[in-house]
Amino acid sequence: MFSVLIIDDTDGKVKALREFFERFDFIDANDIDVAESYNSAIRFLGDKMYDLVILDLFLPLQKGDTPSAEHGMSLFKCIRNDEDIFRPLYIVGFTKEIPTDAQRDEFKKNMWFLIESKENSNQWQEALGNLMGHMRNAKLGLQNTMCYDYDVAIITALQVPENDMLKQVITEQDKWRLLAVKHDLCTSYYSTTLQTSKHNNIKIVTCFSNQMGGEAISSLTTKVIYHFRPKYVFMTGIMAATKHENVNLGDIIVAQEVFNGASGKIKDGAKKQDAKIQLIPDFKHFNTDPSFLNIVSNLKNNKSLLHDIVDGFTSEGYKPDTELQIHTGPVASMPAVVVSTKLVNSLVGHVRKLVGIEMESYGMFYAAENSVEPRPKLVATIKSVSDFADAQKNDSCQLYASYTSAALLKYILIHMLPY
Numbered sequence: 001m002f003s004v005l006i007i008d009d010t011d012g013k014v015k016a017l018r019e020f021f022e023r024f025d026f027i028d029a030n031d032i033d034v035a036e037s038y039n040s041a042i043r044f045l046g047d048k049m050y051d052l053v054i055l056d057l058f059l060p061l062q063k064g065d066t067p068s069a070e071h072g073m074s075l076f077k078c079i080r081n082d083e084d085i086f087r088p089l090y091i092v093g094f095t096k097e098i099p100t101d102a103q104r105d106e107f108k109k110n111m112w113f114l115i116e117s118k119e120n121s122n123q124w125q126e127a128l129g130n131l132m133g134h135m136r137n138a139k140l141g142l143q144n145t146m147c148y149d150y151d152v153a154i155i156t157a158l159q160v161p162e163n164d165m166l167k168q169v170i171t172e173q174d175k176w177r178l179l180a181v182k183h184d185l186c187t188s189y190y191s192t193t194l195q196t197s198k199h200n201n202i203k204i205v206t207c208f209s210n211q212m213g214g215e216a217i218s219s220l221t222t223k224v225i226y227h228f229r230p231k232y233v234f235m236t237g238i239m240a241a242t243k244h245e246n247v248n249l250g251d252i253i254v255a256q257e258v259f260n261g262a263s264g265k266i267k268d269g270a271k272k273q274d275a276k277i278q279l280i281p282d283f284k285h286f287n288t289d290p291s292f293l294n295i296v297s298n299l300k301n302n303k304s305l306l307h308d309i310v311d312g313f314t315s316e317g318y319k320p321d322t323e324l325q326i327h328t329g330p331v332a333s334m335p336a337v338v339v340s341t342k343l344v345n346s347l348v349g350h351v352r353k354l355v356g357i358e359m360e361s362y363g364m365f366y367a368a369e370n371s372v373e374p375r376p377k378l379v380a381t382i383k384s385v386s387d388f389a390d391a392q393k394n395d396s397c398q399l400y401a402s403y404t405s406a407a408l409l410k411y412i413l414i415h416m417l418p419y
Contacts, residue, residue, distance in 0.1 A: 001182070001227075002139065003031040003048065005088070007041045007075065008056040009067060013096070013117060017054055020125060026136055030180035037062045038071040045079065046201065047177070047193055049086035051135060053079065057095040057103060073103065080110070084201060090135060092128065148374060150191075151202035151419055153230035154409070155220060156209070157360045161402045162237035163208035165315075169406040170194060170204065179205070181227055186210070187220065189227070197415050204413075205230065214260075214333055214363030221367035225376065232417065233368055233376040236405040238398050239331065239358035240389035242344050247355070247385060248322035249397045252408050253331065254296045255381040258361040259285035261332035261347055281350050285330075286365035288380050293328060295416045299408070300326045309407040317399040324404060329355030331381060333362035338389040357389050378417075382409050 004027065006017050014034055021027050033050075035041035039062045045053075057072035072095075079087060093107050093114035107114040113131065115124045154170075156162035167176050171192050179189040187210070193201045205228045209216045217235075224230065241247040264282040299305060306324045313319055330351050338344065338357050348354050361381040368379040384401035387393040 001031055002027045002052075002136065003033075003050045004052045004054065005033045005035060005041070005044055005048075005050040006054045007035045007059065008054065008094070009036045009060055009063070010056070010096075013056070013094070016117075017094070020128065021132075024132060024136075028180055028182050036060075037065070038075050041075055042078070042085065045085040045088075047086075047175075048191075049203070050088040051090070051139065052132075053088040053091045054094050055079075055091055057093055058097055069097075069100070069103070073106065076106065084199070086201065086203075090131070092131070094124070147229070148231040149203075149229040150205050151231050152204045152413060153224045153228055153233045153376075154204065154206040155217065155224060155233065155235050155364060156206070156237045157212050157217060157235075157358075158237065159208045161399045163206060165399065165402040166206060166236055166406040166409075167192075169403060169410055170206075184223060184227065187223060189224075194410075194413060196413070196419065200419050202413065202419055209360070212337075212359050213335065214360055214366075216363070217360040218363035218367040221364045222371060225368065225371040229374060230376055231419075232378045233364065233380075234409055235361060235364050235381045235383065236402070236409055237358075237383050238386035238401045238405075239356045239383040240338060240344075240387050240393070241327075241356055241385040242348055242354050242389070246325075247327060248325065249320045249385050249387075250322070250400050250404050251325045251327060251385045252404050253356045253383055253385065254293070254326065254328045255288055255331035255356070255361055255383075256293060256328045257285050257287045258331050258333055258365050258381060259283040259351070260362045261334045261357070283350070284362075286362070286369060286379075289378050292378055292380055295412065296326060296328060299411075299416075305411060309404055309411075312407060313400060313403050315399055315403065318396040319400050320397065326408070327355055329353050331356040331358065331361055331383075334359055339391065339393050341390045344389050356383065356385070358383060 004021055006014055008014050021032055022029055033044055035044050037060045058067040058069050059071040060067050061071050091112045094117055096117050117124050176190045176192045179191050181189055187207050189205055189207045191205045193203055195201055209220050263284050265280040267278050269276040310324050330353055332347055365379055368376050382405045384405040386397045386401040
């Protein structure tokens with residue numbers, strides 16, 4: 001993907017620039033944004049990192065105001081110095097007015113183009129075209145390096161309630177942007193930014209699978225890593241718990257390790273007349289990074305945080321009256337929804353400390369472990385208890401469980417991770 005921000009309030013120039021950029025096969029029309037004033041440009045630059053910014057030197061402060069060179073150069077300096085915006089890879093000044101010597105010098109000393117777009121002249125297209133060719137080749141080379149494009153990717157198995165609740169918890173609905181990913185029409189991707197406690201603006205992308213199960217999530221995770229190159233990959237949502245005595249509905253489970261609960265060897269029963277078949281387990285597993293588990297361990301006794309999470313649930317729906325807890329332990333990924341106490345007991349017989357059962361995490365870990373470079377630095381599952389995989393299983397707690405898992409992840413993103 002190659003993204004461009006045109007900062008200009010002149011319709012004719014914007015139209016000409018759009019038509020110019022749309023000729024390049026590596027630029028999608030949806031990746032060309034237009035800001036018509038200083039204020040709108042700041043909003044765009046605060047939400048997204050652009051490969052190229054085309055900056056008119058004469059801009060209004062806000063739409064409808066009189067354009068001024070003061071606002072254009074102020075924005076130029078802001079792009080270079082402001083820590084709260086995403087700095088583009090390159091800036092090109094583009095103006096019909098005759099630039100002053102001071103304006104020329106400012107661009108020259110920063111090694112950036114300043115193009116005069118004269119009436120009835122297309123000479124600017126050659127210079128800008130040469131720059132586009134260089135930037136394209138440079139970015140293709142960058143894709144083979146260890147640079148990350150996004151800070152965080154969050155995957156859910158379902159849109160409702162898991163992904164809808166996640167987006168609601170992370171930030172306001174109107175701050176999520178639907179991304180147009182060229183040649184990928186099977187998945188909806190949404191992006192936003194979130195400010196951390198250290199005032200970093202982190203880039204987040206999220207998506208949901210079109211069906212439950214490890215295969216679907218493995219495919220989705222592969223696409224997410226390929227398209228967005230995230231540093232951290234998380235999964236939130238719901239899972240079943242295995243222990244009734246100290247785990248409650250809505251409690252948060254962070255997988256210490258995930259394993260494929262159906263891997264092994266299937267054979268007939270010991271006796272020929274026995275109609276039963278037998279699974280001889282050979283569980284394959286992935287471990288969660290110990291440094292992340294240490295972060296979670298330190299949050300287990302943060303009663304203030306857990307109370308705030310409970311109090312923050314304002315949606316209509318079932319809310320347990322038990323005290324919210326965080327649990328860590330092994331989690332089994334199964335190929336089907338489990339509503340069987342016998343199967344749960346069988347799994348616990350092989351993995352004594354098993355704490356949760358779900359369908360997708362092993363597929364996510366497998367895809368990340370075997371992905372293209374750069375691989376994510378951290379992969380983790382944070383899901384909350386919606387049932388106990390028994391005959392009483394129902395959907396009443398799914399909304400609350402989706403909320404508590406997302407709320408814990410938000411706290412970790414803001415306060416606990418390095419960027």
